[in-house]
Amino acid sequence: MASKLTGTQRPGSDFVVEGRVDFQQSEGDPPSAGIQVFAFDRLGGALGGATLDEKGQFKMALRLKAPTDLQILVGPGTDAASVRQSASFTLAVNAKEWIKEGRGYLLRPQLLIPRPVWWPWRPVRLCITGHIRKIDAHEGFSQTCPVPYVKVEIFDVDREACWWPPIRNWWDTLLDRPVVRIPDLLRPRSEPPLPFPGPDPAPLLRLQPRAGLRGAEVGLNPQPLPPRETLLSRAIGSPATLDSLPTGLLATSVASGLVGEARLIDSALSSRLDRLTLTSRIAPWLIFPRCFYSRQLVCETYTDCDGHFRCCFNWWPVHFRNGRLRFDARPDVIVRVTQVINGVSTVVYMDPYTSTRWNADNAHIDLYLDNEEVRCGQGCNPRPEGSPVFFTRIGNDEVYQIQQTSGLYADSAVSQMAYGGNLRVHAVLGDALATGTPRRYYRLSYARQGSADSEFKFIDADLRDTRVDKLTLTSSDHFLGPQSVNGTTTLYEVRNRDDFYWYNPDWVGSWWTPPVEEDTATYVLRLELFDENGVYLDTASGQVDYRDGTVVPPALLPAMTDHCDLVITLDNRPPEVNLGIPAVLNECGVIPWSPSLTLSFNAGVLQENNRLHSWGLQYTKGVNPSVTVLAGASSPTGALSPVNQTVSGAPLLAGLSSTCAFALKLYAWAHIRNGYGLVYYREQIKAIAIERCAPCPECASPALALNRAATALPASQPLG
Numbered sequence: 001m002a003s004k005l006t007g008t009q010r011p012g013s014d015f016v017v018e019g020r021v022d023f024q025q026s027e028g029d030p031p032s033a034g035i036q037v038f039a040f041d042r043l044g045g046a047l048g049g050a051t052l053d054e055k056g057q058f059k060m061a062l063r064l065k066a067p068t069d070l071q072i073l074v075g076p077g078t079d080a081a082s083v084r085q086s087a088s089f090t091l092a093v094n095a096k097e098w099i100k101e102g103r104g105y106l107l108r109p110q111l112l113i114p115r116p117v118w119w120p121w122r123p124v125r126l127c128i129t130g131h132i133r134k135i136d137a138h139e140g141f142s143q144t145c146p147v148p149y150v151k152v153e154i155f156d157v158d159r160e161a162c163w164w165p166p167i168r169n170w171w172d173t174l175l176d177r178p179v180v181r182i183p184d185l186l187r188p189r190s191e192p193p194l195p196f197p198g199p200d201p202a203p204l205l206r207l208q209p210r211a212g213l214r215g216a217e218v219g220l221n222p223q224p225l226p227p228r229e230t231l232l233s234r235a236i237g238s239p240a241t242l243d244s245l246p247t248g249l250l251a252t253s254v255a256s257g258l259v260g261e262a263r264l265i266d267s268a269l270s271s272r273l274d275r276l277t278l279t280s281r282i283a284p285w286l287i288f289p290r291c292f293y294s295r296q297l298v299c300e301t302y303t304d305c306d307g308h309f310r311c312c313f314n315w316w317p318v319h320f321r322n323g324r325l326r327f328d329a330r331p332d333v334i335v336r337v338t339q340v341i342n343g344v345s346t347v348v349y350m351d352p353y354t355s356t357r358w359n360a361d362n363a364h365i366d367l368y369l370d371n372e373e374v375r376c377g378q379g380c381n382p383r384p385e386g387s388p389v390f391f392t393r394i395g396n397d398e399v400y401q402i403q404q405t406s407g408l409y410a411d412s413a414v415s416q417m418a419y420g421g422n423l424r425v426h427a428v429l430g431d432a433l434a435t436g437t438p439r440r441y442y443r444l445s446y447a448r449q450g451s452a453d454s455e456f457k458f459i460d461a462d463l464r465d466t467r468v469d470k471l472t473l474t475s476s477d478h479f480l481g482p483q484s485v486n487g488t489t490t491l492y493e494v495r496n497r498d499d500f501y502w503y504n505p506d507w508v509g510s511w512w513t514p515p516v517e518e519d520t521a522t523y524v525l526r527l528e529l530f531d532e533n534g535v536y537l538d539t540a541s542g543q544v545d546y547r548d549g550t551v552v553p554p555a556l557l558p559a560m561t562d563h564c565d566l567v568i569t570l571d572n573r574p575p576e577v578n579l580g581i582p583a584v585l586n587e588c589g590v591i592p593w594s595p596s597l598t599l600s601f602n603a604g605v606l607q608e609n610n611r612l613h614s615w616g617l618q619y620t621k622g623v624n625p626s627v628t629v630l631a632g633a634s635s636p637t638g639a640l641s642p643v644n645q646t647v648s649g650a651p652l653l654a655g656l657s658s659t660c661a662f663a664l665k666l667y668a669w670a671h672i673r674n675g676y677g678l679v680y681y682r683e684q685i686k687a688i689a690i691e692r693c694a695p696c697p698e699c700a701s702p703a704l705a706l707n708r709a710a711t712a713l714p715a716s717q718p719l720g
Contacts, residue, residue, distance in 0.1 A: 014104030015067075018059040021052060021074055021111045038080045040071045042473070043149060043501065044304035046080040065498055067098035067105055068470075074111060084310050089113050089125075126330075127312040128154050130365035132303055132337060132349075134376040141677045143396075145376035146307030147369065149468045149475060149501055150339045150348070154299040154311050156331035162288040168196050175272045182287065298331060302473065305380040305501065335365060341375060341466060341475045348374045375466055377503035386430045389442075389529060390549035390557055391566045392506060393426040394419065395675015399566055400552045407449070407522040407569035409673060414636045418520060418571035418611055421674040423511040425459075427527055427564070429494055433544065436496030438532040441481075443491055444509045449522040449567060456526060458482075458490035461510040467500040488534030513570050520571035520609045527564040538562045571609055574680035575641070575668035578604040579617070584688060593656070593692035599649030603631060603666055605641065611671035612641035613678060619652065619664045638671025652690065661689045 017039060037058045038049040047070070050060040062070075070093040075083045091111055098105040132147045166185045167174065172194040174180060299311035315331055337349040348371050391399045402409050409417040425444065433440045445456040463480045481492030492509065495502050508527070517523070529537045529544045537544045539562050546564050547557040580602035583591045591599070605615045616632030631647040633640060652662055667683035 015062040015064040015098075015107075016059065016104065017048070017062060017070075017072070017107045017109065019057070019107070019109040019111065021056045021058070021113060023056070024112060024114045035074060036079075036083050038073050038083050040073065040080070040084065041470075042069055042071070043302050043468075043470075044084065044308065044310065046084075049080055049083075067095045069093065069095050070107075072109060072111070074113065081308075084129075090312060124315045125312065126315045127310060128299065128333060128335075128363055128365065129308070129310045130335070130367060132307045132309065132367045132369065134374050135368055135370045136376055143676070144368070146303075146305070146379050147337075147339070147348075147374055148303055148305045148307055148377045148379075148503060149473070150303050150337055152301050152303060152309045152311060153297055153336045153338070154313070154331075155334040155336065156296045156298050157334050169193055171196055175269075186287075305377065307376075307379075333363065335367070337367070337369075339375060339475075342477055343474075346373055375503060377466075378505075378507070381428070381505050383434075383497065384428060384430045385432070386545060387432040387543060388430045388545045388547050388557070389427065389433070389527065390547035390564055391425070391427050391525075391527065392549055393675070394566075394568070395424050395673075397673070397675045399550050402550065402566070402568055404550050404567045407567040414613075414638075414671075416611075416637045416639075416671070417613075418569045418609075418672050419674065420513055420570055420572045420670075420672040421679040423513060423674060424507060425509045425511055425525070426506045427508045428506055428549075429529075430545070431497070433494055433529070434497040436498055439496075440494040440532065441485060441488075441491040441530040441534065442494060442508065443528050443530065444511070445526045445528070446511070446516065446523050447526075449524055451524075456524075457516075459509050459511050460490050461512060463492055463507075463509055465495070465507065466503040467495070468502075470499055470501060485530070485532075485534030488530060488536075491530055491534065494529075514572045517570040518572055520569065520573065520611075522567060522569045525566040525568055527566075528562075571611055571670070571672050572680075573608045573611075573670070575605055575607045575612055575615070575670050575682050577615075577666045577668050577682050577684045578602075579664060579666040579684050579686055580604070581664070581686060581688060589686065589688040591688055591690050593653075593690050597653065597690075599653055599690075601630070601647045601649055601664065603643060603645045603647055605643035605666070605668045607638075607641040607668075607670050610641045611638040612643070613638050613669040613671040615640065615643055615666070615668040617647055617664065617666050619662050621652075622661055635671075656690060656692060659689060659691045659693070661687065663687050 021035070021037065035052040036049060037052060037060065039047045039060065039062055041047060047062040047064065048060040050058040052058050052074075072091040072093060073083050074089045074091075089111065091109055093107065093109060098107055130152070132150065132152070133144045134147055136143055136145050163185075169189060170180075170185060170193065298315070299313040301309050301311040303309045335349070336347060339346050339348050349367060349369055393399060394402070397409060401411050406416075407418075408415070409419065427442075429440075429442070444459040446459065447456040460482045462482070464477050465480060466475055467478045468475045480495070482490045483493070485491055495505060497505065511525070531537055531543070539546060539559075546560040546562065548560050549557060549564070550566065551557050581589070582602065583597070583599055585591075591597070601617065603615070603617050605612060612635070614632065614634035617630045618627050618632075619630060620627055628651060630649070630651065631645060633643075663685060664687075665683055665685045667681065669678045670680035672678065672680050
């Protein structure tokens, strides 16, 4: 949440980096114009930056509390993110290199940027960047959240020809599919595959999975989505190889930019396979031990608080590997992502095959995971200096969107919306309160609007968060509360942000509201601070600066006295739905058809507090999955309740020529949210059958019907 209290760099810092960048070249002026210098911590957090002057000099003050390891990056760009994602020059600085000078510390690095030499023999600087996020079903709503502080390893494995036999075996089912799991690819096929079009894609190594490797170990990865942004690799081959291909195939394959086996098949087919990603939790060389010429770990890094990573390494096109001299213009990239929490290492993503990252140089890889075991965070948050405290969000809703006169939510799409269910409360606490020494605590409480201070009740739901040690980069779960300190109960520990990174740094508590208010009323949510001895800190103590976070940014947040208060209206009444079908005479729901049949439905919807967001009546016919809407409405203010409407069922009778079953559903959403989306949905489903017999042929000829009846009777029984 933006405000004038937030900042990015402390003025007058005691940690200063000043140095010079020299460019190794034979002629011309050094390219200092537009060159930026930034300092990052070990996990990619920007600490400060500066622009090179015309003499190649720079000076920057860093936001540090103790000497630490740094990465200094030099490159073109406009900000820290653009420089970090470019193929910039990196200098690693050890904490021991800081020089004590007066009351502060000074660092004087001298950077020499070499000019590339004759390209076959020079190391090529390659950088792989990416963004790792999780598709998280939270509180019944899907959203993306970054996966922070996880280890990312980049491997060069050459081309994986061993995957092509099973790919060819299943090729007709893999077309246009973005992701396939390894066990599905390796299982035998019950029906023969369609003939593979075009020439065979090179000699195929028909190797079987490693003996004794069970299916569960082969990599039953809860399926991540494939990279959203990839770099199509370019075809690299010797003239002899290119000359050996058919002329037509050469034109299409080179134009498509594919390499390896994919380069040997028709471009129309390869384009439908180029997004294919096979996923596995274990390394692919354990599935096919003899398949990989090399499996070289070329780079290792960690994601930052927003799930971004950047990994740069020197790549020698001509190098020795496995005792052989080989030429490889660009690496064949494989990514492995590992999350370690409480000492448990979990591989959350590994892609053993992808045609889009063969021979990649400076590529950006976007990964979306849906593995339930993956922990994700809420992303980077500003850290205001000093001791301000203020509410920021309820769920994903900014508190300035909650009207403090009514306690109701409003944005550009809806208004007059109440809150209910489980509410995640977020707040910001300034740097001076989050040092860990001394400890600070806070307490959340609530009361009906207009109540005395003595009537406030405490929120006591357990709160845990994942923290990462800044020195060792080890992650662990940490219990924040509730806890008692010297007899003061229901306190939560303020996170120590000097020594740890946190997955959810501003999540301060969860408020389960149905037991608090089963109907509707307006409440005051309160936040108070306590010192290390459990003593309440009021405004007069001078140790805490309570602020009103409900003011729309970028306005200065007004001061509040002795605590932070947030007015919020609760409503935990779900809608009630009642579907009536007058034509139904029994519980079986069978309606006899007649030419004069009139079908109608009575739709009744009620939300007791007149907060009804939307309702609808729809039906499906027989086993047909298509849904037809008969009636419904929605209101941005929730002003729909009560609904008493007679809805015509004529669409169900249209074209009806035989007995048919229908399923009717009446549903409704309350005008209530939990900070992520609507809550309190109700529906009622009823099944009916309209019984209409098809006309028999004899009905059209009375004489024929009478004759058939006569022949069916015994001879001794007269007609009559």
